[in-house]
Amino acid sequence: MSDPMLAEITAAVTVGRTGDADAARARLRDLWDEIGPGGDPFHRCVLAHYQADLFADPAEALVWDVRALDAAATVTDEQVQAHSAGTQVAGFYPSLHLNLADNFRRLGSFPAAEHHIAEARRRQDALGDDAYGALLRQAISEVAEAIAHRSTERRATAPGVG
Incomplete structure (x- = not known):
């Protein structure tokens, strides 16, 4: 994968899917802080979307799902296509x-x-x-x-x- 941040996000999600949700959530929180509020909105959207899925509590998941939607509003098709050719933010x-x-x-x-x-x-x-x-x-x-x-x-x- 040519995008180091996306590779880190994917690695953390994989940890969560193999049973260690706590470790995955912690890693994704660290990456969220690393990306920062002004960071790449594609990374913010993807990370928040996956982070939400790691919470059984709907209130905790909701926080991350709102963050994902907010980030998606600032992502352009060009940014998405830089990561996945032919994909559109819609x-x-x-x-x-x-x-x-x-x-x-x-x-x-x-x-x-x-x-x-x-x-x-x-x-x-x-x-x-x-x-x-x-x-x-x-x-x-x-x-x-x-x-x-x-x-x-x-x-x-x-x-x-x-």
């Missing part, structure tokens, strides 16, 4: 809004959850016609159904990360 938004909707739902904040699931649905046309796109579309439907039923239960699977 493709980030369905997953970002899905995660926010799911966290708000789990916290019982259904109006906010409804807003974000509507945004995820509105933006899902930016998803590819591939397995990842299908996974996110399915998760959007599942979270929307849980919101409609006013369920605050944790889903069996994560809403989907990107």
